[in-house]
Structures are given as C-alpha cells and as structure tokens.
Amino acid sequence: MKIAVLVVLLALIPSAALAAAPDISKVPPHPRLYIGGMDSNPSRINPDILAERAKTHKAQFDMLNASSDLPARALSAKISPDPAKLAAVVDALKKYKVNRGEDLARAALAYDWVAGDLPEAERKALAKHLGDQAEAHVPYVGRRINPWDNNPLRRDMGVGLMALAIAGDDDRAQTLLNDSWEDWARFIEITGDGVPQDDLVGRGLPGGGWPEGHDYDRHGTRYAMIFFLGLRSATGMDVFTGSDYWSQKPYFQIYTVLPDGRHILPFQDDDNPYIIRHDREVMLFLANEYKNPYARYYLNHVNHETDSVAAIFEFLFDEPQWEEKPFTDLPLAHYIPGIGMVYARSGWGNNDTYLGFCASDWYVYHQNNAQNVFSVYRNAPLVVKDGVYDGDVHDHYVNYSIRTVAYSGSITVKDPDEQYRGPDGLEEAANDGGQMINQWKGNPQSLAMWREQARQTEHPMRDIVDFLAFDGTDKYCYMAADSARAYRPGKVEQCARQIVFLYPDTIVVFDRVTSGKAEFVKKLRFHAPEEMEVSGHSAIVTTRKANGTTIPGRLFITSLLPKDAKVERVDGIATYDGESHKGPDPYNDQLLCPYHLVITAPQEKTSYFLTVLYACNVDVEKAPEVKVTEETPDAVTVSVDNGAHVLRFSKTGDVAWEQLSK
Numbered sequence: 337m338k339i340a341v342l343v344v345l346l347a348l349i350p351s352a353a354l355a356a357a358p359d360i361s362k363v364p365p366h367p368r369l370y371i372g373g374m375d376s377n378p379s380r381i382n383p384d385i386l387a388e389r390a391k392t393h394k395a396q397f398d399m400l401n402a403s404s405d406l407p408a409r410a411l412s413a414k415i416s417p418d419p420a421k422l423a424a425v426v427d428a429l430k431k432y433k434v435n436r437g438e439d440l441a442r443a444a445l446a447y448d449w450v451a452g453d454l455p456e457a458e459r460k461a462l463a464k465h466l467g468d469q470a471e472a473h474v475p476y477v478g479r480r481i482n483p484w485d486n487n488p489l490r491r492d493m494g495v496g497l498m499a500l501a502i503a504g505d506d507d508r509a510q511t512l513l514n515d516s517w518e519d520w521a522r523f524i525e526i527t528g529d530g531v532p533q534d535d536l537v538g539r540g541l542p543g544g545g546w547p548e549g550h551d552y553d554r555h556g557t558r559y560a561m562i563f564f565l566g567l568r569s570a571t572g573m574d575v576f577t578g579s580d581y582w583s584q585k586p587y588f589q590i591y592t593v594l595p596d597g598r599h600i601l602p603f604q605d606d607d608n609p610y611i612i613r614h615d616r617e618v619m620l621f622l623a624n625e626y627k628n629p630y631a632r633y634y635l636n637h638v639n640h641e642t643d644s645v646a647a648i649f650e651f652l653f654d655e656p657q658w659e660e661k662p663f664t665d666l667p668l669a670h671y672i673p674g675i676g677m678v679y680a681r682s683g684w685g686n687n688d689t690y691l692g693f694c695a696s697d698w699y700v701y702h703q704n705n706a707q708n709v710f711s712v713y714r715n716a717p718l719v720v721k722d723g724v725y726d727g728d729v730h731d732h733y734v735n736y737s738i739r740t741v742a743y744s745g746s747i748t749v750k751d752p753d754e755q756y757r758g759p760d761g762l763e764e765a766a767n768d769g770g771q772m773i774n775q776w777k778g779n780p781q782s783l784a785m786w787r788e789q790a791r792q793t794e795h796p797m798r799d800i801v802d803f804l805a806f807d808g809t810d811k812y813c814y815m816a817a818d819s820a821r822a823y824r825p826g827k828v829e830q831c832a833r834q835i836v837f838l839y840p841d842t843i844v845v846f847d848r849v850t851s852g853k854a855e856f857v858k859k860l861r862f863h864a865p866e867e868m869e870v871s872g873h874s875a876i877v878t879t880r881k882a883n884g885t886t887i888p889g890r891l892f893i894t895s896l897l898p899k900d901a902k903v904e905r906v907d908g909i910a911t912y913d914g915e916s917h918k919g920p921d922p923y924n925d926q927l928l929c930p931y932h933l934v935i936t937a938p939q940e941k942t943s944y945f946l947t948v949l950y951a952c953n954v955d956v957e958k959a960p961e962v963k964v965t966e967e968t969p970d971a972v973t974v975s976v977d978n979g980a981h982v983l984r985f986s987k988t989g990d991v992a993w994e995q996l997s998k
Contacts (some may be wrong), residue, residue, distance in 0.1 A: 358571045359515035366452035373569030381938040403644035410446035434469040440494025444501035463505035470498040481781040483522035484699035486555035492516035493559040500570040527581035538786040544584030545675035548702035554614035591670040591679035601692040605702040613641040629661035639867040647745040669808035680813040682840035689951040695817035701776040703818040708819040711745035712852040714951040716879035716889035719744035722863040722929045731973025732919020736910040740770025757801035771822040846985040847945040861937040868931035870905040896944035902936040
C-alpha cells in the first residue's frame with residue numbers, strides 16, 4: 337500500500353530481542369503481574385500502596401469488592417488480607433477448568449496475586465494444576481498462526497500470562513512461554529514500531545488500527561495488552577514506551593465512535609457495533625500509560641460501560657481526576673495508514689456529519705471484500721454497511737454480508753463469466769460483480785509470507801489497494817485511493833476514488849473506473865436503513881428511528897456523472913440481480929436495509945462517477961444546487977452548495993483535484 341502520510345516511528349525493541357522469549361528463570365517474587373515485579377518498569381505499581389489506593393479510589397475499590405470475577409477477588413484479598421477470602425480464591429483455583437485463553441489469563445492473575453501468601457508445597461501444587469491447564473490449552477485453535485488474527489492471540493495471552501505467573505513454581509513455565517512467543521514476536525513486528533519509514537508495507541498496524549475492524553480490535557489489541565502488561569512487570573521487557581502503535585490506539589478508539597456517542601463505525605465483521613466495556617478497559621490503561629487527556633475525556637464523558645469483569649482495570653488504572661481535554665481540540669479528520677481508514681466529521685456534536693472511509697490491504701479473514709467504500713451519518717445512519725454478521729458461514733454471509741455489494745459507495749464491475757469461490761473453497765459463490773473473495777486458507781503466517789503473497793495473481797492476494805492521498809484541514813478533508821487490484825486480475829484496470837468532504841455537510845465523490853472490457857457493467861450503490869425516494873438522478877435518504885435514532889437525519893444524493901446513467905431504487909433485503917440473500921434477523925443494532933440506490937453507467941471501457949451528497953436535518957426539503965460547470969476529456973469541474981465551492985477533478989493522468997473557489 338502506498339501511503340501519503342508516513343508515521344514517525346521510534347526505535348523500541350532490538351530485532352534480536354524478538355528471536356527468543358525472555359528468560360524467566362529468575363523473575364521477581366509474587367506479585368509480579370501488573371503490580372510489583374521489576375523495579376525497571378516505568379509504570380510499576382507498588383503493592384504496598386494498594387491499601388491506601390483503596391481509600392483514595394473508593395468507588396473503584398467498591399466495584400472490585402463487589403465483583404465475583406476471580407482475579408478481582410484475588411486482588412481484593414491481597415489488598416484487604418482476609419484468610420477466608422484467600423482460602424476461597426485458592427479453592428476456586430484448585431477446581432479451575434479452562435475453556436478459553438481468557439480463562440487462563442484470569443487464573444494467572446489470580447494465582448500471582450495470592451501465591452505469595454501460600455506455603456511452598458501448596459503454591460507448587462496449585463502451580464502444577466494451572467500448568468496442566470495451560471499445557472492442555474497449547475493446541476487451542478489448531479495452533480493457527482496469523483499475527484493479524486485475534487484468535488491465536490487469545491490462546492497466547494492465556495498461555496503466556498500463565499507461564500509468567502507460575503515461573504519459579506513449575507518447571508514448564510519457560511516452555512509454555514516459548515510456545516506462545518512466536519506469535520508475540522510477529523505481533524511486535526507488524527506494529528511497525530522501531531522500523532524505517534520505508535518498511536511499513538504489509539505490517540497493517542501502524543497508526544493504531546486493527547485490520548479485523550473495531551469489534552475484533554477489542555480482542556486482538558486487548559489480548560496483546562493483557563499479556564504485554566504482565567510481560568513488562570515480570571521481565572522488564574517493554575513494548576509500550578515510545579510505541580507509535582500503542583500511543584496512537586486511543587485515537588482509533590475515539591474516532592470510530594459515531595456522532596450519537598453510542599455506536600461505532602461497523603466496518604468488517606462486527607456484531608457489536610457500539611461502545612462496550614472492552615473499549616473502556618483498553619482506554620483505562622492507555623490513558624494512564626500515556627497521560628493522554630483525550631483518552632481521559634473519553635473515559636469521563638463517553639464510555640461508562642463498566643462491569644465486574646473490568647473491575648481490576650478500573651481499580652488499577654482509573655484516574656478520573658487527571659487532566660482531560662475535549663475532543664473539540666482534536667483535528668476533524670484522522671487517517672490510520674496501516675488499515676487505510678479515514679474518519680472525518682464536521683464537528684463533535686450529536687448532529688454533526690460523519691464520514692468513514694476504508695481502503696485497506698488484505699490481512700485476515702474477518703476483513704470484508706470491500707475496499708474504497710464509505711458510510712455517512714448525521715447522528716442517524718444514512719448510507720451504511722448493510723447485512724448481518726453472526727459468526728456463521730452461510731448464504732447471507734458469503735454472498736452478501738462480506739461482499740462488495742453490501743457496502744455503500746461500493747463499485748461493482750460485472751463480468752458475467754466470472755466465477756467466485758466462497759471462503760475456504762466453499763461451493764461457488766454468487767457473482768455480485770465485486771471484488772475478489774479473499775480465501776481464508778493460505779493466510780500468511782508472517783510478514784515475510786505476506787510480502788511473498790502480496791501481488792501473486794492467484795488467491796490469496798494481499799497488496800490490493802494504493803492509498804494515494806490524505807489531506808485534512810479545518811475546512812475540508814480529502815482522501816484518494818485506487819482499489820483496482822482488489823478485483824480479479826484483468827477485470828478492472830483502475831478504480832480510483834477521490835472524496836472531498838466539505839465541512840459541515842457536503843461530500844463530493846469522484847470515481848475513475850476502467851474495466852478490462854467495455855461490456856463489463858459498472859454500478860455504484862448506496863443502502864438506506866429506512867426511507868429512500870428517487871427522482872431522476874437524485875435520491876433522498878431519511879432515517880428517523882433506526883438504531884435508536886433520536887435526531888432524525890436526511891441525505892440528498894445527486895448523480896452528476898455519468899450523464900446517461902441509469903439511477904434506480906432497488907427494493908428488498910440483501911437483494912441484487914433479482915435475488916435475495918436474506919439471512920439471520922438483525923440484532924445488536926446491525927442493519928438490514930430495505931432500499932438500495934443503484935447507479936448504472938453506460939457500457940464503456942472507462943466510466944466516471946461524480947456524486948454529491950448533502951447531509952442535513954430531516955426538515956430540509958431541498959439540497960443546495962450542484963452542477964457540472966465544465967467537462968473536457970481531461971477534467972471535470974463541479975459547482976456545489978450554490979457555487980460556494982468549485983472543484984476540479986482530473987479524468988486522466990495522475991489522480992488529482994483542486995479547489996477553484998471557496
């Protein structure tokens with residue numbers, strides 16, 4: 337992926353440190369995970385001050401005491417010594433059975449926090465039992481390796497943290513850590529921390545994003561954080577200090593929240609498109625670690641999702657009295673280069689216009705097969721990602737939810753003879769005319785393998801997008817990318833999109849699309865969650881209630897090019913080409929849109945789509961005038977907002993634009 341904005345990276349861990357897991361034969365005594373541990377830990381929590389902290393952070397300590405979660409009970413017993421509390425935790429650990437990596441991680445923390453108060457024989461017997469649980473969990477998920485995939489990190493979080501917990505008490509600790517280390521070394525590598533600026537291709541994480549989307553970031557990043565916190569306190573190995581990935585993560589959390597303050601941008605596989613306590617856990621640590629006032633504002637004013645499972649993070653890291661800064665001090669647009677995401681908004685209020693844009697290379701199967709797509713919100717969802725994700729592989733998932741056709745702003749180029757294979761070689765999938773279905777088998781096990789696969793002409797391909805430009809000011813945000821390689825080789829020669837978001841309410845989209853053959857039909861789509869009216873080359877999308885909307889929104893869509901385009905409303909759930917791929921009912925505020933705007937270009941080798949969107953309140957009945965004022969073979973000029981803005985886009989040569997007036 338070519339990127340216009342490069343991130344300054346600070347040297348972190350020498351590459352030699354990644355070759356082998358650290359020696360844990362001489363770790364500090366218990367407690368050593370999160371609290372206590374190495375004196376060199378820059379954020380060391382002194383166990384001796386916890387009793388005092390319980391007084392100064394009474395609300396957080398009360399939550400800890402009220403929690404039935406095992407590590408919370410262990411920490412409470414550590415802070416307020418009580419033989420009955422301690423005995424209950426130890427008894428629970430003796431009976432503990434592991435089903436997931438999270439179970440191991442919780443048991444590891446609980447064991448470490450009570451182990452120092454146990455007789456040696458009892459401590460070692462308990463460590464053996466927990467070591468048995470970790471050893472049995474080593475083959476979890478079939479030892480699948482993909483550093484961009486949350487599943488291996490779930491396993492390795494539990495195995496690795498347990499290894500740190502039982503070190504010195506069970507001889508298998510080093511072996512367990514070694515077994516998990518391969519994935520952690522690769523994770524560190526793909527963050528891009530400590531590498532030259534010209535060596536970011538394929539890493540996927542620079543800028544603090546996560547390719548699987550926000551929902552799975554809650555697992556991938558959070559799993560890594562839980563392990564690396566224990567690694568630093570137990571061994572002194574520090575991935576946080578000076579890290580671009582971790583220090584930028586708060587902005588990924590902040591900018592993905594939609595104007596209503598509750599939902600998040602639901603790109604990629606996502607069945608929890610709203611803020612939850614997992615987000616808060618991550619931000620509690622990051623706000624503390626980097627003294628980030630915007631993360632503090634997020635915790636104080638946006639995300640109050642707490643429950644008993646998060647009690648240890650609330651107690652150890654919550655500092656509500658620390659400096660906060662409102663989001664209004666932040667730029668209106670934010671670009672994350674690793675995942676090719678832009679988040680832009682006209683302001684930070686509930687009724688501001690929000691644009692999310694995705695143009696990402698391919699890393700892992702939870703990504704959808706849709707690049708150069710976008711969504712628009714004006715408090716209410718207006719043009720959105722359509723379809724339901726429920727974790728199962730079925731017709732709706734394979735033929736709609738993960739496909740290009742399910743995303744607003746998507747461009748399909750249909751070769752009627754094209755054949756699609758479903759994920760993992762499932763039976764032939766429907767021909768939506770969209771981008772390739774990237775296969776799940778053959779996932780790269782390392783950055784080197786990713787680069788080997790980057791542009792091979794058969795599945796899977798990785799380097800599928802060129803992110804061409806990003807520019808954000810207090811007046812507008814501009815982004816451009818070419819996703820031609822995301823389509824089957826030979827079908828699309830160019831699919832270059834330029835978007836100019838003119839604050840506060842106008843979005844201009846210009847697409848240059850060249851197909852392998854003129855007869856390949858090109859279509860541009862938008863999905864409406866509630867209402868859509870189409871007249872001529874214009875459409876009006878209105879949302880009044882979807883996803884608990886409290887401020888209804890409206891969007892005017894005007895198709896200026898192609899001049900002879902067919903503009904129509906298509907009705908139906910998960911419908912295209914006359915066939916519905918309806919699946920499970922929507923849940924957790926996912927959307928199934930009943931109306932779809934389809935703009936079909938005349939059959940020609942190169943088509944230009946020029947589309948203007950105007951977001952507003954529901955009582956607006958007419959959008960400001962937009963029109964093409966000049967078109968030549970090389971450029972098109974468009975006047976928007978009654979002439980307040982005049983923009984020119986190149987039709988040939990370099991993908992470029994200029995603003996002629998403002």
